[in-house]
Amino acid sequence: MENTGIASSNRKTSRWLLLFVVGMFGFGYALIPLYDVFCEIVGVNGKGIQIDTSNQSLAINRDRTIAVEFTGSIMGGLPWDFSPAKKVFVHPGETVRVAYLATNLASTDVTGKAVPSISPTKATRYFIKAECFCFNNQTLAADEQKEMPLVFKVDNDIPESVKTITLSYAFFRAEETEAGDTSS
Amino acid sequence: MTATTADHHDDHHDHHPSGIGRWLFSTNHKDIGTMYLWFSFCMFIIGGLMALIVRAELFMPGLQLVTPHFFNQMTTNHALIMIFGAAMPVFVGLANWQIPMMIGAPDMALPRLNNWSFWLLPPAFTLLIGSLFSPGGAPAGGWTMYPPLSIQTGMGMDMAILAMHMMGISSIMGSINIIATILNMRAPGMHLMKMPMFVWTWLITAFLLVTSIPVLAGAITMLLTDRHFGTQFFDAAGGGDPVMFQHIFWFFGHPEVYILILPAFGVISQVIPTFSRKPLFGYSSMVFAVAAIAFLSFIVWAHHMYTVGMPLAGELFFMYSTMLISIPTGVKIFNWVATMWRGSMTFETPMLYAIGTVFLFSIGGFSGLMLAITPSDFQYHDTYFVVAHFHYVIFGGTITGAFCAVYYWLPKWTGHMYDEKLGKIHFWLTVIGMNITFFPQHFLGLAGMPRRIPDYSLQFTEFNMMSTGGALLLGLSQILFLYIVMKAIKGGEKATDQVWDGAEGLEWTLPSPPPAHTFTTPPLVK
Numbered sequence: 036m037e038n039t040g041i042a043s044s045n046r047k048t049s050r051w052l053l054l055f056v057v058g059m060f061g062f063g064y065a066l067i068p069l070y071d072v073f074c075e076i077v078g079v080n081g082k083g084i085q086i087d088t089s090n091q092s093l094a095i096n097r098d099r100t101i102a103v104e105f106t107g108s109i110m111g112g113l114p115w116d117f118s119p120a121k122k123v124f125v126h127p128g129e130t131v132r133v134a135y136l137a138t139n140l141a142s143t144d145v146t147g148k149a150v151p152s153i154s155p156t157k158a159t160r161y162f163i164k165a166e167c168f169c170f171n172n173q174t175l176a177a178d179e180q181k182e183m184p185l186v187f188k189v190d191n192d193i194p195e196s197v198k199t200i201t202l203s204y205a206f207f208r209a210e211e212t213e214a215g216d217t218s219s
Numbered sequence: 220m221t222a223t224t225a226d227h228h229d230d231h232h233d234h235h236p237s238g239i240g241r242w243l244f245s246t247n248h249k250d251i252g253t254m255y256l257w258f259s260f261c262m263f264i265i266g267g268l269m270a271l272i273v274r275a276e277l278f279m280p281g282l283q284l285v286t287p288h289f290f291n292q293m294t295t296n297h298a299l300i301m302i303f304g305a306a307m308p309v310f311v312g313l314a315n316w317q318i319p320m321m322i323g324a325p326d327m328a329l330p331r332l333n334n335w336s337f338w339l340l341p342p343a344f345t346l347l348i349g350s351l352f353s354p355g356g357a358p359a360g361g362w363t364m365y366p367p368l369s370i371q372t373g374m375g376m377d378m379a380i381l382a383m384h385m386m387g388i389s390s391i392m393g394s395i396n397i398i399a400t401i402l403n404m405r406a407p408g409m410h411l412m413k414m415p416m417f418v419w420t421w422l423i424t425a426f427l428l429v430t431s432i433p434v435l436a437g438a439i440t441m442l443l444t445d446r447h448f449g450t451q452f453f454d455a456a457g458g459g460d461p462v463m464f465q466h467i468f469w470f471f472g473h474p475e476v477y478i479l480i481l482p483a484f485g486v487i488s489q490v491i492p493t494f495s496r497k498p499l500f501g502y503s504s505m506v507f508a509v510a511a512i513a514f515l516s517f518i519v520w521a522h523h524m525y526t527v528g529m530p531l532a533g534e535l536f537f538m539y540s541t542m543l544i545s546i547p548t549g550v551k552i553f554n555w556v557a558t559m560w561r562g563s564m565t566f567e568t569p570m571l572y573a574i575g576t577v578f579l580f581s582i583g584g585f586s587g588l589m590l591a592i593t594p595s596d597f598q599y600h601d602t603y604f605v606v607a608h609f610h611y612v613i614f615g616g617t618i619t620g621a622f623c624a625v626y627y628w629l630p631k632w633t634g635h636m637y638d639e640k641l642g643k644i645h646f647w648l649t650v651i652g653m654n655i656t657f658f659p660q661h662f663l664g665l666a667g668m669p670r671r672i673p674d675y676s677l678q679f680t681e682f683n684m685m686s687t688g689g690a691l692l693l694g695l696s697q698i699l700f701l702y703i704v705m706k707a708i709k710g711g712e713k714a715t716d717q718v719w720d721g722a723e724g725l726e727w728t729l730p731s732p733p734p735a736h737t738f739t740t741p742p743l744v745k
Binding site for chain 2: 067
């Protein structure tokens, strides 16, 4: 009699624990959207850059000048040359257009995708992009050279301590899928 | 009642095949415990040989014995085999043997599941070790399997991922079994706060396992689907992020560290009172300290990745929460010292190992505090200082804790006293070998020698030579351990039921060796 009592409570305990294990497996997957949300809140990992394609103009603060530097790198498997734009000095609110230059060194069409990152991270959410080659996959024909335009402005509320912003792009080879577009 | 006892008696006969069947189909916690212990010893030797290959290559600067790729396979598999094959199973083996005897239960709660938990391990490790012979070799990107490298390597990685899944399932089932045993099978009168500390630490460890292993399973499943099924969890080109893997991995990885050490804490909390002939000082504070360590282990993971570029607030949070762990750990260390204080101490081998564990773990704890400090970690990150630190914790804490447990309970298991003189020699050789191996690595790390690299600058030569010499001594001493255990199994001075004259607890009321089935009628705990 007592033994069956123990057996049933063992079954009950195991069932609860199994449910918990399945829940924790799900939690591992739930960390992925949570991670994106977290990155956006703290403005790391290229997440949290403002996108505003409406082209509405902001008040320009001529009293402040911020240096914006550009870097770019090519990740393995992408047969491209990628040179960054020159450093520019901007006033907060001013709309600026710069361009990276990408060259396809291969003799076939190649598609790439650029992933941005901003340093220092506290500047991320004050950086507003109106137009960027990183919004879409970019395809270069064999030996094609192409300007990669970027139109941006810096928000007036950017903290006083930020004097220089560095924008970095890592260009990856985009997987050629059936749909031909893997942009997220 | 009489009828049920008779029925059970018949059951036992049915479940007692002889020969290989006894082990293959075993549902007996003692036999399964024995298999776990032997299995982990085999893995300890294999993982140790891999470490010796690493150390042999590092004896001199330049490349002498192995190719860098094989060197990397050795470091990676040494870690995987030692962590998942030696350190975890040895304590599951101890849990199997001891927990039912310590709480007055006839067996584990789910004996058939127990059999399966164990028998998943040999195929898992065959698969992992087999990956060495696959095209492209075994995983060589470190046991942490960081993408993007782990997504780009050959099929050895897939074999390792499947092996990890099997080990994970084994650990999860083992933990469910241990939790069910402890919660449901205690003898009447054995309240939670009367349980021996080893049982307490295992209860909490099992909860850590069921919480963290599924997260690891998720992470490596994502790796697998990234590799083969077109998902892009960790592929930046597809909107994923390799750093995210590090977060998920260490959310498992840090609790894993405590999974390895807490049962060893439990063992020495049994051994020190026995040989001090005093009850454990501050029992309830010990229980709460273990629970606090377990809780904190889930909120400190990013201290393994200070250099990935976290916001300042994040680095501060992880630094302070990590340092907070030293408080409950300090409570435990002071309680052990207070237990010894004014006790009538004797220094048999288990006691030597217990004191050695406290001592060596404390060194590892202090170097851990140094690594917890974010600005200095930027200097120490991925250097030999880290290697020295976690070997003091895992060898100095976990493995010496396991040796301590084996010497302590071996007379109970075999019915024979082990050779005390040889035991003491084994202790001193192990502790001296361990310190010669790992202490110089602190200096190497502080001087900037990176880990996981088969070559080094000339100025690091002397300390590396010392370290390799120590490793050889440490490795060879383990042959002596095998001999001592074999000798005790074969014969020796007859052990009494109580074995040690300060030993208290239900397992010491049983005969040495205990019959196959014990506590079929539960004892009454006053």
